[in-house]
Amino acid sequence: MACATEVVKEIPVEVVVEKEIVKTIEVPVVETIVKDLDPGELVLYSGRSESLVGNIVEQFEEVTGIDVQVKYGKTFPVATMILEEGSNSPADVYFAQDPGGLGVLVKEGRLIELPGTITDRVADWAKPHDSKWVGISGRARTLVHTATIESADLPTSLDDLTEPKWKGKLGWAPTNSSFQTMITGMRASWGEEKTRQWLTDMLANEPIAYPKNTPQVAAVAAEEISIGLVNHYYLHRFISEQGDKFNARNLYLSDGGPGSLVMVAGA
Numbered sequence: 001m002a003c004a005t006e007v008v009k010e011i012p013v014e015v016v017v018e019k020e021i022v023k024t025i026e027v028p029v030v031e032t033i034v035k036d037l038d039p040g041e042l043v044l045y046s047g048r049s050e051s052l053v054g055n056i057v058e059q060f061e062e063v064t065g066i067d068v069q070v071k072y073g074k075t076f077p078v079a080t081m082i083l084e085e086g087s088n089s090p091a092d093v094y095f096a097q098d099p100g101g102l103g104v105l106v107k108e109g110r111l112i113e114l115p116g117t118i119t120d121r122v123a124d125w126a127k128p129h130d131s132k133w134v135g136i137s138g139r140a141r142t143l144v145h146t147a148t149i150e151s152a153d154l155p156t157s158l159d160d161l162t163e164p165k166w167k168g169k170l171g172w173a174p175t176n177s178s179f180q181t182m183i184t185g186m187r188a189s190w191g192e193e194k195t196r197q198w199l200t201d202m203l204a205n206e207p208i209a210y211p212k213n214t215p216q217v218a219a220v221a222a223e224e225i226s227i228g229l230v231n232h233y234y235l236h237r238f239i240s241e242q243g244d245k246f247n248a249r250n251l252y253l254s255d256g257g258p259g260s261l262v263m264v265a266g267a
Contacts, residue, residue, distance in 0.1 A: 039065035047075030162201035
């Protein structure tokens with residue numbers, strides 16, 4: 001009986017102790033959980049325009065809960081800004097229109113190596129060996145031509161565009177960054193001399209210069225020119241708005257090379 005009496009006396013003591021412990025740790029645990037769930041903020045410096053990537057940023061915010069602060073600009077000026085800001089740059093991510101801008105930051109040691117959990121998801125052709133960035137999207141160079149041209153009459157290489165039959169019937173956008181990237185691709189694969197000769201021969205064919213790619217596609221459809229040197233997706237924009245009867249089609253050159261160059265936008 002004495003033992004039973006002792007047990008009864010101990011039970012209230014244990015209950016009181018347990019209640020005290022719960023009261024002591026309850027608030028800190030809740031506070032810690034709230035801190036861990038805070039998604040934070042991400043600063044993105046984008047060399048791609050808001051019209052192209054704004055929706056992607058919004059989707060990322062919705063999925064992750066992370067607030068993204070974006071500074072938009074042109075690829076190389078944005079890269080220069082990051083270099084000028086140095087270690088004080090608030091940028092967490094740099095999104096470039098093409099590898100050139102990324103290469104500038106890699107050379108200056110401004111990009112860190114990405115983990116395999118990121119790089120392993122990306123095809124080998126869309127990432128460098130040093131894993132300092134990964135491709136996000138690709139833009140293919142192509143020729144856009146009037147739909148009424150017979151396939152047998154179409155060029156099969158960039159060299160074919162220098163033939164006299166195309167004199168006054170070509171369009172290009174020499175100040176456009178994608179065109180300039182294509183020329184860089186020519187210099188890398190053809191060499192300086194052949195690239196210079198191609199440009200000379202093209203000028204002899206009196207191509208019409210446009211400020212960018214969109215008006216080239218419109219000019220082809222209106223048969224103001226027969227062929228334009230553009231990126232692949234511009235035609236698809238017109239077709240999505242005007243339907244398959246739109247009087248233009250893309251031609252992907254069968255010989256590959258700079259005329260079929262895929263330009264990777266990456267971060």
